[in-house]
Amino acid sequence: MARQWVKKEVRHDPLVSFAAGAEAFVRKDTQKALLIVAGVCGAAVLAWLLISAHVKNRNDAYSALMRAETNIHANPNMTLGLCDKIISEQQHSSKTRALAQYIKGDALYVKEDYEGAFKLYSEAMPGISEELKPNVLYALAKSKESLGKYAEALSFYQEFTVDYDRHYLSPEVYLSMARILSVSGESAEAAAYIEIIKGRFQGTKWSSYAENLLPTPKK
Numbered sequence: 001m002a003r004q005w006v007k008k009e010v011r012h013d014p015l016v017s018f019a020a021g022a023e024a025f026v027r028k029d030t031q032k033a034l035l036i037v038a039g040v041c042g043a044a045v046l047a048w049l050l051i052s053a054h055v056k057n058r059n060d061a062y063s064a065l066m067r068a069e070t071n072i073h074a075n076p077n078m079t080l081g082l083c084d085k086i087i088s089e090q091q092h093s094s095k096t097r098a099l100a101q102y103i104k105g106d107a108l109y110v111k112e113d114y115e116g117a118f119k120l121y122s123e124a125m126p127g128i129s130e131e132l133k134p135n136v137l138y139a140l141a142k143s144k145e146s147l148g149k150y151a152e153a154l155s156f157y158q159e160f161t162v163d164y165d166r167h168y169l170s171p172e173v174y175l176s177m178a179r180i181l182s183v184s185g186e187s188a189e190a191a192a193y194i195e196i197i198k199g200r201f202q203g204t205k206w207s208s209y210a211e212n213l214l215p216t217p218k219k
Helices: 002-012 014-028 030-070 076-088 094-110 114-124 130-146 150-163 170-183 187-200 205-213
Strands: none
Touching: 030 076, 030 094, 076 094, 094 114, 094 130, 114 130, 130 150, 130 170, 150 170, 170 187, 170 205, 187 205
16 A cells, blocks of 8 residues: 555656656657757756855855954944945845945944944845844934934834844843933933843843943932
8 A cells, every 4th residue: 555655656746757758758869868968967057157156256245244344443444345345236135235234334333424324224124134133223223322313212222122122232222221311301211221221130231331320319
């Protein structure tokens, strides 16, 4: 019974059916079969070359992005040049270009071009990989905070706490929210976020930073 089932499945297997048909065709017309094989082999070689070129381009791009990332603070202009090259090249995937936009945004932020950084982060967000979306969202908020646009920054930070509350950047997000609210005179709301930081990140540097945001009691 098992053998009959296997035979039935083999007959339904498209690869086996193709092989059986090919064998019959080769026996019938050997010369034509050889020409077809040559054509298939040529196409396979071309496909391999294209795949190899794609892998090389991808590897070259990521190598360049690694150099760009490591030079953000030491040489932001080099980072900008490397990222611009990748962004302008059409052979890269949308995720690769988005990563280049994100890194370029960081370089602009280091150069204190916060408007330019925000623009690049915004362009990067749709195409960036899922694991980096929290980082880009945080960067958007940080840019707005650095521009003194606190209401917009708070909106981005709040979106972060809703979507990525357990992300490793969350203590910095809560600290930023507390800082903005404290500067804006919203002491009660700032204190609420400070308590969250002290409770969730007790004994960390974030807890110490939060303590420093509390107003000094008058003597």
